[in-house]
Each structure stands twice: as structure tokens, then as C-alpha cells.
Amino acid sequence: MNRSQPRKKAKQVRGDPDPNIGSGTSDSDIKNDSGSDSTxxxxxxxxxxxxxxxxxARCDTPxxxxxxxxxxxxxxxxxxxxAxxxxxxxWESYRRPPKEVLExxxxxxxRVMLPTDLTGQPTVLAKGRRPPASDSAYSYPPNPFPGWNPYLAGRFLNVPPGPSYPIPGPSTVPFYSPDTTTSYTNIPPNPPADKERYRSPSNDDQSVEYPTISDFFVELETIDRGNHYFTxxxxxxNQHGYFHLDELAxxxxxxxxxxxxIPGMTDGTARAIKTKVSSKIKKIKGGNRAKH
Structure with missing residues (x-):
């Protein structure tokens, strides 16, 4: 069969659809498909x-x-x-977004104001550059305070159009000198002292020298500590005003x-201290009487 001969058209039966329609091989379908792909x-x-x-440069994305x-x-x-x-x-610009995209x-x-001119949209902060000063979206009022940067302050301003007010600066902040006549402290008062601790010494205590609490606790740690850590x-x-052994009695x-x-002290340790203090005082007094 000669391939150059045209293909015969299929015979159409009355009532049946045309077999040559919708076959997917027409020139118009091929053109439409190729046009869609190219788009x-x-x-x-x-x-x-x-x-x-x-x-x-900051966001690493457009x-x-x-x-x-x-x-x-x-x-x-x-x-x-x-696109x-x-x-x-x-739209022609690849740098400025269209009005529809910006809206x-x-x-x-x-809550953010639209730029005053939607055809001149805000410039993208690309490559770490600041927006141009001529852009209407980034115009700031004149600086009434020398040394004050309105660009940094303006970043946090979102004032709608209306009457202009002076922008407060560092020079308008009132300064109050500290009151040197009155001093305020936050030091807690000393704990109340036990009156009995300062009783007049008895005849037995007149010539007795009691060790300090520090020496007594070190002695207990060395000789008879048990399961307690007295030191x-x-x-x-000492912070509560107890320095000598007889003051604990x-x-x-x-x-x-x-x-x-006493923070962290258990009931067992407290009772052990009272017992050992009483025993030590009796021992000291007994030795003092033996000397006399």
C-alpha cells in the first residue's frame, strides 16, 4: 500500500457521531496544546x-x-x-510589582497604610540597600532635633494623613534630679533578739569562759558528729546574734x-544541738568547780 495516498474517510452511519471528530489528532488541537505549553x-x-x-539579602527570598x-x-x-x-x-517591570499584586x-x-501612589510602589530592600529618599512611601518630616535619627524613629510610626504634630525627641524628655536629702534602703531589719540571751550571768557563770559556737560545732564534727553536719x-x-555556747542554752x-x-535545719539536728549544748555546759561548769 502506498503511504502517500490520503487516508479514506470513515463511513458515517446515520445517527452515529462523526468518527473523525474528537479523535485528538486535528491540527487545531495540536496548536492549542503547543501554545499552552509555551505559555x-x-x-x-x-x-x-x-x-x-x-x-x-536579609530574607534570602523575594x-x-x-x-x-x-x-x-x-x-x-x-x-x-x-508573571x-x-x-x-x-505590566513591564520585573522590579516593581503591579498595582493588583500590591493590593x-x-x-x-x-492596619498598614497603603502607599500614597500605587503606581510608584515601595522599593524592595534588595542586597541590603536602604530605600531611596525620593520614594513617597519613605518620606519623613524634617528633623527638629539634631543628632536624632528620624529614619529609625519613623520605622515605628504609622500616622494617617492629617495635621502634623511635632515628633518628640530626646530633648523634650523631662529630667528629674535624684533626691539627695532622703535615702531609701532595702535592708531588712535585724531579727528580734531574745531578751533572755542577755540575762545577767549567774555566780557559776562569772568565771566561766564558754567557747564560741564555731569552735563548738567544729569540735562536734571532729568527735561526735553522727549523721549531722553542724558546721x-x-x-x-551568727547572723541571728548567737556567738557563744551558753547563748544556745x-x-x-x-x-x-x-x-x-535557721534555713535547712531539721528537727533532729536541732534536738541534737540542744542536747549536746546542755551536756557541754554541764561539763564546763563541773570542771570549773573542780578547779576551785
Whole structure:
């Protein structure tokens, strides 16, 4: 069979659809498919070019700087809308977003003012550069305070159009000199002293020298410590005004009182201290009588 001969048209039966329609091999279908593919390829290239032109050194992604100095990262939908408008010759710039894209961006920030001129959109802060001073979206009032940077202060201003007011600066902050006539301290008062601790010494105590609490606790640690660590509480007793052994023997300083005023002391340790203090005092007094 000669391949150059045209293919015969299929015979159509009455009531049946035309077998040559919808076969998927027509020239118009091939053209439409190829045109759709070329459109997708071209828009993909446009998106990549937009990404490259608007890449921000700070965000490491394409973004736009809003009027309140916020970096908005373009979504894929926003980039696709931008690329579609360029592909259909509705927009030319790869650097400035179209009005429709910018309005879509600002819908995410209802409290942020739109730029005064939507055809001259805010410049993207790319490659770490500051926006140009001529841009209407970044214009600031004249600086009434020398040495004060209005650019840094203006980043936090979002004042709607209206009557202008002077921007407060460092020189308007009142200064109050400290009051040198009155001194305020935050030092807690000393703990109340036990009156009985300062009782007049008895006849037996007149010629007796009692060791300090520190020496007594060191002695207990060396000889008869048991399961207690008495030296941990030496400084704590001194802070409450107890320095000598006989001061721990007063009736007002019970074991319960020790637990209350000495942080970390257990009831068993307090009772052991009272017992050993009483025994030590009796031993000292007995030795003193033997000398006489």
C-alpha cells in the first residue's frame, strides 16, 4: 500500500457521531496544546526572573518593603499573578510589582497604610540597600532635633494623613534630679533578739569562759558528729546574734525555734544541738568547780 495516498474517510452511519471528530489528532488541537505549553514555560521563566530581581539579602527570598518597614515575602500566587500580567503585556517591570499584586499584598496587613501612589510602589530592600529618599512611601518630616535619627524613629510610626504634630525627641524628655536629702534602703531589719540571751550571768557563770559556737560545732564534727553536719549552721546562728555556747542554752531558743529561724535545719539536728549544748555546759561548769 502506498503511504502517500490520503487516508479514506470513515463511513458515517446515520445517527452515529462523526468518527473523525474528537479523535485528538486535528491540527487545531495540536496548536492549542503547543501554545499552552509555551505559555507555561515562558511564565515559569518570568517568575524566576522576578525572583532574581527582587531577592532580599536579609530574607534570602523575594520580598517587598511595606510602608511600615515590614518585609513581606511574596507568595507563589503573587509571583504567578505578576508573571501572568507581564506575559500578557499588562505590566513591564520585573522590579516593581503591579498595582493588583500590591493590593493583594496589603490585604494581609489591614492596619498598614497603603502607599500614597500605587503606581510608584515601595522599593524592595534588595542586597541590603536602604530605600531611596525620593520614594513617597519613605518620606519623613524634617528633623527638629539634631543628632536624632528620624529614619529609625519613623520605622515605628504609622500616622494617617492629617495635621502634623511635632515628633518628640530626646530633648523634650523631662529630667528629674535624684533626691539627695532622703535615702531609701532595702535592708531588712535585724531579727528580734531574745531578751533572755542577755540575762545577767549567774555566780557559776562569772568565771566561766564558754567557747564560741564555731569552735563548738567544729569540735562536734571532729568527735561526735553522727549523721549531722553542724558546721553548716555556724554562720546562720551568727547572723541571728548567737556567738557563744551558753547563748544556745537559753530556754527561749527551743528546738522548734531553731528549725524556724535557721534555713535547712531539721528537727533532729536541732534536738541534737540542744542536747549536746546542755551536756557541754554541764561539763564546763563541773570542771570549773573542780578547779576551785
Amino acid at each position: 507555561n514555560v515562558s511564565e515559569t521563566g518570568i517568575v524566576e526572573k522576578i525572583r532574581k530581581e527582587n531577592c532580599c 520580598c517587598v518593603l511595606l510602608t511600615n518597614a515590614t518585609h513581606h515575602r511574596y507568595s507563589m500566587e503573587e509571583l504567578s499573578m505578576w 501572568t500580567m507581564i506575559n500578557h503585556s499588562e 493583594r499584598v496589603y490585604k494581609n496587613y489591614p 553548716n549552721y555556724m554562720n546562720l546562728f 537559753v530556754d527561749s531558743l527551743t528546738a522548734e525555734r531553731m528549725v524556724e529561724i
